Amino acid sequence: QVQLMESGGGSVQTGGSLRLSCVAARDSYRHEYDCMGWFRQAPGKEREGVASIATGRGSTDYADSVLGRFTISQDNAENAVYLQMKNLKPEDTAMYYCVASPTPSGGYCSIPLLMASNSRGQGTQVTVSS
Numbered sequence: 001q002v003q004l005m006e007s008g009g010g011s012v013q014t015g016g017s018l019r020l021s022c023v024a025a026r027d028s029y030r031h032e033y034d035c036m037g038w039f040r041q042a043p044g045k046e047r048e049g050v051a052s053i054a055t056g057r058g059s060t061d062y063a064d065s066v067l068g069r070f071t072i073s074q075d076n077a078e079n080a081v082y083l084q085m086k087n088l089k090p091e092d093t094a095m096y097y098c099v100a101s102p103t104p105s106g107g108y109c110s111i112p113l114l115m116a117s118n119s120r121g122q123g124t125q126v127t128v129s130s
Contacts, residue, residue: 001119002033004098009124012088020083020124022098033100033119035109036081037061037072040094040126049111050096053081054103061111066092088128095123 003025012018024033037052051072052061060072071084081098101117103109 004121006124042094054109
């Protein structure tokens, strides 16, 4: 498994912005775990995949609930993935986890692929108040 560490969570009001960061252990990030992203989980609710990015090609995937508001990006030099969140809503309140996965041969990086991975960070809390 790859070591992942998130940061950047916090409390904001509706309409506010936050930027989450995820840094992966150097060796694993570059050579194996080429699909990274975020999922979230609110108390009493199921996990929800938020976004994914293929660290090689840069292709991205978003959940419909965040499309147009959240942007996932990467910095390969820093072994980092970011989630820029804008126009936050109370329903975005959740623990956000960075997750990574190798992309299987013949497959592609996607939110469903990441949701099946066990390689995740400890999470960072995002709270949006109305």
